[in-house]
Amino acid sequence: MNNISHIHSCYGCAVCAMACPKKIIDIHLNSNGFYEPYITDESKCVNCGLCLDVCSYTHTETALKEKPKVSYGAWSKEVSVRRVSASGGVGFEIGRYLIEQGYKAIGVKYSLENRRAEHYVAETVEDFIFSMGSKYIQSYTLSGFKGINRKDKFLITGTPCQIDSLRRYICRMKCEEHFILMDFFCHGVPSSHVWHKYVKEQQKVLGLLEFVSWRNKLNGWHDSWAMVLDGSKQQGEVVDWHDFYNMLIKGKKKIVNSRWTQGDAFYNMFLGNNCLGKACYKHCKFKYDCSSADVRIGDMWGNTYATEDKGVTACVAFTERGKKVLMNINCELNEYPFEQVAEGQIKAPITYPLGWSVVIQAAKSSIISMKQLVFISRVVGKINKIIK
Template sequence: MSNNISSIHNCYGCGVCAAACAKKIIEIKLNDKGFYEPRIINTNKCTNCGLCMDVCAFNHQELANDEQRPLKSYAAWSKEYAVQRKCSSGGVGYELGRTLLTQGYQVCGVRYNPEGNRAEHYIASTPEELIPAIGSKYIQSYTVDGFRAIDRKKKYLVTGTPCQMDSFRRYIRKFKVEDNFVLMDFFCHSVPSMLAWKQYLHIVEQTVGKVNYVSWRNKRTGWHDSWAMSIDGEKTADKVNWHDSYNLLIREKKNYLYSRLSQGDIFYNLFLGDFCCNRACQKECKYKYNQSSADIRIGDLWGKTYSKNEDGVSALVAFTQKGCEIVQQLNCQLTEHPFEIVAEGQMKQNCHTAHLAAIAWKWLLSGKYKDAKDWKRLILAEKVLQLPKRVIRKIKSYL
């Protein structure tokens, strides 16, 4: 049996195996369901060294982090108000990158590439180059180019999903260069299929034209209602149109679209409603809540403690002694809390499957674009099915 990733399917799609392969014969491509998956493109060159399997988090039950428990946990936000307001929560991720850049590190973060309609890892060497990494990107990132650009002899902050960071720690440990790296992950829901993102872009581009900028979080209506898509396109218009066509568009001004989850945004409903999650996120994820192989984990500090704060508060957790030391260097307001408070509102179990996910997958896999009205009806039907049975019976009694 070959000692390589040829037997790995429906995995996390972290891409570390491709970055680690000395022969560069592993590529990461979207599979039929719209998730990244490795495959060997030239089996004749494979030496069966086993490195790709060694670094694969999907291939291991245990986490790479030896400590495997939170050491310190904080509520945190940037002391620079503009950073706090611009970022998804409190701006801690950006402040971490900016701090380490001054110490000779480079940052391997994630930006959105509108040309390829994808999120991708890249290398930032200056605060200006770090700016595209600000904010969440709620689609699976293509890591290979960014990870391959890393020089293991230099110092880096590497950010990504928990599974990406678990594999990456195995990679740098294999080459005995852990001291050169700081790893940061985040509280992760799951990754949605890129087929869903493609469907969403098709709907959006009918209004704004070719998309050239996407922001997944926006605090215009406050941090607690910040699940909002801000999208710029190439179309232009002569006037401002106020409407809520399909409950998708809240405001259209020239080439601009602003759409919130609370107002029925289709992408957020498909993603957070678990219509199109990666099977590995549902069945194989071992990184929920207090499980991490990174040095630092960040996220939104939901819950009662900061329920009246609308500027944004980050959950900040150090999982290693290195993480504890770096946290104290940040240009952030830090308030230490028990982990249970910092992680309040974060998922303790893997994401489930929506009742009507089979219908969503049938539509996504058909290769045909569905109208926004169809998606809205499916989402509404799912919400009805989630109502208590007594409520459903009462609704039926009025029909």
């Protein structure tokens, strides 16, 4: 069949489901905890091949053949936005600017009810606030992508692989001029089994979770969204932006800040690189300066802002449309060569680890704790280093 029925362990972007004229493609979590497509009724497939045409996973090159046009170190001129953003707040400012220009913004928010990151459509700046901050888990895209049409204008933010498929889709539909696509320097996505195990253990101590922020720059409790809405400048003690993996979790019983540098179990797994999707290792073609987005954002690590603790966004325009957007947002922009802006970013796909399946099976197991899972992952990591 000329369809995605043979595709497994892909990027899970679900753009194939959008493209299908018969609407017989859906996505679900596979046994390893990653989204992949499936056909709900193969008897209705007409073999048009559209699902494969828009599928980034089935192509060896990126949809956009552009290299960086201009690169900046940047941050929002609004203090409250910069304080609660993962880096400098440029992603939010791009969304705010485009919404004010009549665009709808499709970003990602965390659903406490479903324990997952979900794409959604924001038509107001107030709605878009919920997309602020990084979410280091794979997103369920159909919740937002179903809202895409050819008559409205959209800003869409996603992982590089999601954006590459979307670029193929809007080119196929001949409506590129209605879209601004934004991705980010991507590490990879971990298995949902890891996140669900982590949440389950956190809830035993904290109670039912009410708020999660993966990249928190303040100690103590604060409502990031409220801070932006009311312009608050001082809530909580500021921590160093360079100590960047600082999880803030609020439960009904308790609040906790949990940092990677202090042994947070989720970050140990995520940054240990042994529980990422297979496609993140074997099929990633989007590292460093390879993107199909109009704009790429991330943290500007390296020496340029080594003494800056408030957060700086690395932002790169790959198209003239992206460049024009950056020139109009409410941000301080400082131009640098791409190599300087991208200093510290991963340049090549992470090597697939021997023992990956052992880690994934351990993550699925109900009798293995997060602490034991981290230990197993570290053992796998050491074995891979010895072999390498």
